[in-house]
Amino acid sequence: xxxxxxxxxxxxxxxxxxxxxxxxxxxxxxxxxxxxxxxxxxxxxxxxxxxxxxxxxxxxxxxxxxxxxxxxxxxxxxxxxxxxxxxxxxxxxxxxxxxxxxxxxxxxxxxxxxxxxxxxxxxxx
Numbered sequence: 001x002x003x004x005x006x007x008x009x010x011x012x013x014x015x016x017x018x019x020x021x022x023x024x025x026x027x028x029x030x031x032x033x034x035x036x037x038x039x040x041x042x043x044x045x046x047x048x049x050x051x052x053x054x055x056x057x058x059x060x061x062x063x064x065x066x067x068x069x070x071x072x073x074x075x076x077x078x079x080x081x082x083x084x085x086x087x088x089x090x091x092x093x094x095x096x097x098x099x100x101x102x103x104x105x106x107x108x109x110x111x112x113x114x115x116x117x118x119x120x121x122x123x124x125x
Contacts, residue, residue: 005067007034007051008041013071014080016062026053050084057096058089 005013008024011032017023024041026032032053034043045051045064052061066080111119 003067004044004046006041007032007039007043007045010045010064010067010080011051013068014062014077015071015074016081056093058085058093060085060089 008020008027011017011023011027012020017026027039027041027043030038032039032051034045035050036052045067047064047066049064050061051064052059054060061084063082063084064080065082068076068080072080
């Protein structure tokens, strides 16, 4: 393991973002804060740095506790970051999902791939 990582590479390697370019774009857009300050994607992380970003209606926070050499599997993520997000934030997410507008298929032509997925999930009869 190396001593430090660029913030965009770390976010990607601990699976907080699907691609490194999405992580860099989020950092560049000011959506992510390192120790309460907006940063650039090339910013080097240190141990015990705190990262926070908006995830839908909640603000997630993580503490850096390690630096993987490459992208890690989901079970190993806990070795590199600690979730500091309070349980109340996750409750807000549950409430927001309950009140989310349900999907209704209007049967105007053939359903798109997205429509089909929604129908398969059991929404909109």
